Amino acid sequence: MNDKIEKSNSVDSNSIINANNVNTGAEDVNDEDIVNQNLTAEQKEVLFNKGTEPPFSGKFLNYHGNGIFVCANCGTELFDAKSKFESGSGWPSFYEAVDEKSIKTNTDKSHFMVRTEIMCSTCGGHLGHVFNDGPQPTGLRYCVNSLALQVKDKAK
Secondary structure: OOOOEEEOOOOOHHHOEOOOOOOOOOOOOOOOOOOOOOOOHHHHHHHHHOOEOOOOOOOOOOOOOOOEEEEOOOOOEEEEHHHEEOOOOOOOEEOOOOOHHHEEEEEEOHHHOOEEEEEEOOOOOEEEEEEOOOOOOOOOEEEEOHHHEEEEOOOO
């Protein structure tokens, strides 16, 4: 298996908005058991403080290659590039997870709305949200922050 991993880290921490709608910059998360020490401050802000990168700014928004998208923190396989589609939302979108057990959900009532947050089931890192307005065959749109992802080549 080729473990070539492409990192997503193109957003300035001052532009990350956390779940409380506050521009905090990235705060350090110090739990060495769950935090990959190679993450950027911006990635930590998204993954562990529920931040959101600005729309249309993410590295993987226009990615059209092959591979498996994995959690930037722990490497859990999340989405096959084949399930990626152009949603027009400003964030990479997928219609299905590689394995439904790789994603856990939580009700998110921030920003005066109710949404379904998606998180990595292994490390709990915030990925984004899932909506019921995606294409068939699932009708789902997993809307994911590029900063929460890395892409690796598929095993041949």
